Structure formats: structure tokens, C-alpha cells
Amino acid sequence: AEKLLTIENLKMHFPVYRGALVRREVNRVRAVDGLNFDIYEGETLGLVGESGCGKSTTGRSIIQLYRPTDGKVVFDGKNLCELPEAELHPLRRDLQMIFQDPYGSLNPRMTVGDIIAEPLKVHKLASGKAARERVQELMEIVGLDPRFIRRYPHEFSGGQRQRIGIARALACEPRFIVCDEPISALDVSIQAQIMNLMEDLQKEFNLTYLFIAHDLAAVRHISDRIAVMYLGKMAELADGREIYDNPLHPYTEALISAVPIPDPEVEKTRQRIVLQGDVPSPLNPPSGCVFHTRCPYAWERCAMEVPRFEQAEPGHYVACHLIDEPMRRERVKGAMTR
Numbered sequence: 001a002e003k004l005l006t007i008e009n010l011k012m013h014f015p016v017y018r019g020a021l022v023r024r025e026v027n028r029v030r031a032v033d034g035l036n037f038d039i040y041e042g043e044t045l046g047l048v049g050e051s052g053c054g055k056s057t058t059g060r061s062i063i064q065l066y067r068p069t070d071g072k073v074v075f076d077g078k079n080l081c082e083l084p085e086a087e088l089h090p091l092r093r094d095l096q097m098i099f100q101d102p103y104g105s106l107n108p109r110m111t112v113g114d115i116i117a118e119p120l121k122v123h124k125l126a127s128g129k130a131a132r133e134r135v136q137e138l139m140e141i142v143g144l145d146p147r148f149i150r151r152y153p154h155e156f157s158g159g160q161r162q163r164i165g166i167a168r169a170l171a172c173e174p175r176f177i178v179c180d181e182p183i184s185a186l187d188v189s190i191q192a193q194i195m196n197l198m199e200d201l202q203k204e205f206n207l208t209y210l211f212i213a214h215d216l217a218a219v220r221h222i223s224d225r226i227a228v229m230y231l232g233k234m235a236e237l238a239d240g241r242e243i244y245d246n247p248l249h250p251y252t253e254a255l256i257s258a259v260p261i262p263d264p265e266v267e268k269t270r271q272r273i274v275l276q277g278d279v280p281s282p283l284n285p286p287s288g289c290v291f292h293t294r295c296p297y298a299w300e301r302c303a304m305e306v307p308r309f310e311q312a313e314p315g316h317y318v319a320c321h322l323i324d325e326p327m328r329r330e331r332v333k334g335a336m337t338r
């Protein structure tokens with residue numbers, strides 16, 4: 001597959017100010033701190049990590065909902081980060097977002113028809129009768145009754161509201177959609193319906209998804225590749241299967257060991273990796289490897305040197321010094337079981 005987006009050294013730092021009269025920057029929240037990866041046309045890239053690790057900020061920075069502090073996002077041969085808004089505007093059609101909260105992300109004072117038609121108007125694609133027909137077509141595509149076009153968001157269930165959000169994202173025929181935990185606020189009974197809808201839409205319209213979730217189990221089935229983030233950095237990225245069968249980053253290993261296995265026999269003999277402590281603040285991230293304060297394998301080098309995000313095996317990227325010390329992992333693991 002072709003590369004759709006290339007992300008280089010992407011940073012999104014939020015300044016923290018102090019002072020009433022003279023505002024001065026006293027610190028920065030390093031929400032996203034130097035990401036390098038590609039997104040391929042037609043794939044679903046799952047992006048996983050604990051809340052506050054920067055995954056939503058990453059999605060928003062890629063589609064320029066936030067303008068990144070540093071780095072590049074290359075799309076259609078252009079670096080989106082350096083384009084002025086006027087030049088970015090036509091490209092925004094291609095880059096859409098489905099939000100986590102189907103309640104908060106829809107304007108309660110607008111009818112469903114106006115909500116879904118809004119991007120058509122913003123991009124001057126349709127108005128009047130043509131816009132209304134397109135909205136009704138979109139409602140059918142996402143499984144909503146087009147006769148409800150004049151209703152308001154509160155007249156719909158959570159699952160139906162998420163369908164409205166999906167219709168709005170599809171309105172301009174985008175190529176890339178950031179899906180920010182699109183099902184985590186929904187009832188378990190309707191999560192599968194929305195997932196199936198999103199998979200069908202992907203095939204039908206050749207969409208590329210960045211699918212954000214807080215745990216690995218949630219992206220397992222939908223993702224072609226999975227990326228794991230920790231404290232604003234990429235820990236690991238590989239094919240979905242590869243991540244499960246051969247996790248190289250200790251953080252990924254810990255996340256996988258937390259996913260329950262249905263077979264009680266396997267579950268009994270499994271070695272769980274329980275992380276110590278809490279996630280440190282992105283205001284003051286640890287030196288060296290940001291994971292070293294919680295990593296069961298950490299040694300002196302980890303606190304001093306930032307591990308590079310490198311290809312360890314074909315298509316399998318990891319940021320961890322263990323790739324230079326393969327024996328260490330087994331040694332520490334052996335000591336854990338004893």
C-alpha cells in the first residue's frame with residue numbers, strides 16, 4: 001500500500017503561563033513529544049495508550065485541529081504543519097474526525113440535517129436542495145432514517161448520535177478519519193454495530209483510519225497495525241498480530257499481560273507483568289526513557305539515554321534499549337518467576 005501520511009518528529013507542547021500582568025511561559029506540557037511513523041492508504045492504524053498519553057492530541061495534530069509545535073505531517077506531498085490556513089483549508093476536506101462523545105460533539109441547537117450539512121457548506125460543496133439530498137443519502141449510508149432530518153440530537157440514542165457524527169465526517173468524502181475512541185461512551189450492546197458500520201464504510205469508501213483506544217483489546221479486531229504510546233512518545237508499532245505474539249516494548253508486554261485470556265488453563269500459567277507506580281506528569285517527564293520509572297527491566301542506561309524509535313524487525317518498530325541487550329529480558333523474567 002501507498003503511504004497516505006508521513007509523520008516526522010511531531011511535537012505538540014502546550015505552554016503553561018504564570019503572571020497576571022506580565023505573562024511568561026513557566027513550563028510546557030509535552031503532550032506529544034517527537035513522533036515518527038507512516039500511515040498507509042486504506043489501513044486502520046490502532047493507537048493505544050493510557051489516558052493522558054497524548055493519543056487524542058496526536059490525532060488532532062495530524063489533521064491540524066491543533067497546529068503542531070514542531071515537526072512535519074506530509075500529505076499529498078505537502079507538509080500540512082507549515083501551510084497557512086488558507087492553503088490548508090481545501091485539504092481539510094480529506095482529513096476528518098469522529099469524536100469520542102456523541103453527546104458533546106453535536107450542537108444541541110442544530111437539526112441533524114444542519115449538522116451533517118455543515119461541512120458541505122464550509123467547503124462550498126452543496127447548498128439548498130442538493131445539500132438536503134446529500135444529507136439524506138448520508139443518513140441512509142450510516143443507517144439513519146432520512147425522514148428524521150429535522151430532528152435534534154437529543155431525540156436520538158447514543159448509538160444514533162454517533163451515526164450522525166460519522167455521517168458528518170463522511171460528508172466531504174474524506175480520505176483519512178481520526179476515530180477518537182468512537183465507541184467507548186456507548187452501551188456495550190451497540191458498540192459492535194458501530195464497529196461493523198465503520199468497517200463497512202472503510203471498505204466502501206476506501207477510508208484510512210487512525211483508531212484511538214485506551215486498551216489493546218478494543219483495537220485488536222479492527223486494526224491492521226497497532227501503535228502504543230506512553231507519555232507523549234511512541235513505544236512500539238507493528239502489525240496487530242505481531243504486537244500480540246511478539247511484544248518488544250516492556251510497556252506493550254504489560255498491556256498485553258493485562259488482557260484476559262478466555263482459556264483458564266492458559267490464564268493459570270501466564271506470567272503477569274504488573275506495573276509499579278503511576279504515569280508521571282507530562283509537565284516533568286522522566287529523563288532518558290520516559291518509561292524507566294515503571295519498567296521492570298530498567299537499568300542505568302535507561303535513565304540517561306533516550307531510546308531511539310527504531311526498526312527492530314521488518315515493519316516492527318520499538319523505542320527500547322533492550323534491543324541492544326537481548327539477554328537482559330530473559331534474565332530479569334527468570335528472576336521474576338523464581
Ligand code: SF4
Pocket residue numbers: 249250251289290291292293295296297298299302307319320321322
Ligand atoms: Fe525499560 Fe529501559 Fe526499555 Fe525504557 S529503555 S522500556 S526503561 S528497558
Ligand code: MG
Pocket residue numbers: 055056
Ligand atoms: Mg482522549
